[in-house]
Amino acid sequence: MSRLEKTVLEQTKKFRAMLPTLLRQHAGLWVVFRADAVVSTHKTEDEAFTAAIAAFGPTGGFVVAQVVETAPTPLNAASAFGLAHA
């Protein structure tokens, strides 16, 4: 994993840790999250992504995510049923 990807992963985890607070303030919105803080909020993912690229460039180490409760997702039905391969 590259240094940039590690940054994105760290910021994703910080974003998740702040979700209870963010859900009270920005539920349902898309956010640009960087350096442990929400940079901007947007109605759509495309708007958030465009704003993030404009502000920080493709290698800016930002997270674009929707402020919603999340849970681990099965890759596909085969993995959900415990089968080795789809």
Added chain:
Amino acid sequence: MSYLCRCRKGPPGDLLRHGPLVDAILLPPLVQAERLVAEHKKVPKVSATFMIDTGAQKTAIDRSLADELNLTPIRFEQIVGVSQKAEEYPVFRLVLQLRVSSGEKSHQYDYPTDVIGVPSPVVSQQQHFGLLGRDFLQAWRLVYDGPSAVVEFEIKQ
């Protein structure tokens, strides 16, 4: 206006053996492509074959395709794969370009979407490099005609 995309039509039994396969071109998101053009750089693109998978919640691609497009993850998501443990997988924003028909005309249709980047062995053991999951299909009307071995999907805009 509606746009119709047809899966590959192979010999008898092909649909049963390999599932519904569709060819696509992957591109960086428009805002990134525009930056590259402004910097007089070439916009990368890669061809990929997807299997339509109604059992998959999320659309996924072989991670190497994202690397070929020089994409950076926009976040990570916890995915339960073959290990049965939740693991962090990168999510990439890109454009899925499909060959569609609208009336008599045939053209390319650009569909911006998020995809999960998964290690090669998970998705590349068969004839496809990605799965088109339910997050993609929620915008499309899918028809699976087994007796005719025809699978097509349509979007209205």
